[in-house]
Amino acid sequence: TGEMPTRKRVLLKVSGEALMGSGSYGVEQQTVERIAADVAEVVRSGWEVCLVVGGGNIFRGLAAAAKGMDRAQGDYAGMLATVINALLLQNALEREQLPTRVMSAIHMSSIAEPYIRRRAVRHMEKGRVVIFAAGTGNPFFTTDTAAALRAAEMECDVLLKGTQVDGVYSADPKRDPSAVRYEQLTYMDVLSKQLNVMDAAAISLARENRLPIIVFNIGEPGSFPRVMREEGPYTRII
Numbered sequence: 001t002g003e004m005p006t007r008k009r010v011l012l013k014v015s016g017e018a019l020m021g022s023g024s025y026g027v028e029q030q031t032v033e034r035i036a037a038d039v040a041e042v043v044r045s046g047w048e049v050c051l052v053v054g055g056g057n058i059f060r061g062l063a064a065a066a067k068g069m070d071r072a073q074g075d076y077a078g079m080l081a082t083v084i085n086a087l088l089l090q091n092a093l094e095r096e097q098l099p100t101r102v103m104s105a106i107h108m109s110s111i112a113e114p115y116i117r118r119r120a121v122r123h124m125e126k127g128r129v130v131i132f133a134a135g136t137g138n139p140f141f142t143t144d145t146a147a148a149l150r151a152a153e154m155e156c157d158v159l160l161k162g163t164q165v166d167g168v169y170s171a172d173p174k175r176d177p178s179a180v181r182y183e184q185l186t187y188m189d190v191l192s193k194q195l196n197v198m199d200a201a202a203i204s205l206a207r208e209n210r211l212p213i214i215v216f217n218i219g220e221p222g223s224f225p226r227v228m229r230e231e232g233p234y235t236r237i238i
């Protein structure tokens with residue numbers, strides 16, 4: 001197509017829970033602002049950045065289905081939750097003077113652009129931070145899978161998965177003091193050891209597209225820029 005690959009591109013997956021901060025539901029304003037400041041630092045260091053945001057701080061289809069709700073209907077509600085988070089994140093990014101676009105997989109033309117791959121690529125080339133909302137647009141998927149999918153579509157160099165722990169451990173570090181953090185894992189390790197990092201669909205997609213995944217603690221201020229400078233702690237999955 002004659003496109004010139006110029007800058008390096010990263011997709012950051014922000015879970016809904018990461019936006020709760022110290023709360024247990026919804027969004028903590030100062031946490032969103034802090035994440036936006038971290039994104040701004042990475043953009044200013046020369047990266048093209050796009051985001052996929054989750055919705056687990058508001059609604060999860062699977063949890064609702066466990067209590068008897070229709071799964072697909074719950075999943076659509078969950079996808080709408082991600083749109084709320086996307087709008088809040090967009091606002092915080094704009095306050096950092098970053099040009100942003102929200103692109104939604106479920107069309108909501110009054111508040112977000114429809115997701116169109118080639119248009120998203122164009123936004124990124126122009127240095128805009130693109131927030132992908134509504135996951136994949138399909139029930140029975142997760143925003144982790146959406147993150148792997150969009151990262152592949154955007155031809156990102158790396159996918160960062162921001163969690164509440166600083167990487168992938170051999171056991172739950174909160175319960176087992178002998179748990180150790182892996183520096184590096186293969187996609188197959190994650191699948192065969194059933195390590196609880198991302199769902200299998202997301203890992204498989206990353207593997208097929210040779211997309212490195214870095215798992216890190218997004219709850220730690222400044223961690224996103226640090227990881228982009230290859231400063232740990234984190235776990236790399238290749």
Ligand code: UDP
Nearest residue numbers: 016054055056061075078135136141142143
């Ligand atoms: N969801 C979906 N399809 C997708 C992405 C998300 O149905 O492609 C729904 C699903 O119900 C999920 C909810 O949206 O529980 C919120 O997303 P997720 O649980 O991935 O958010 P996170 O855990 O990152 O906060």
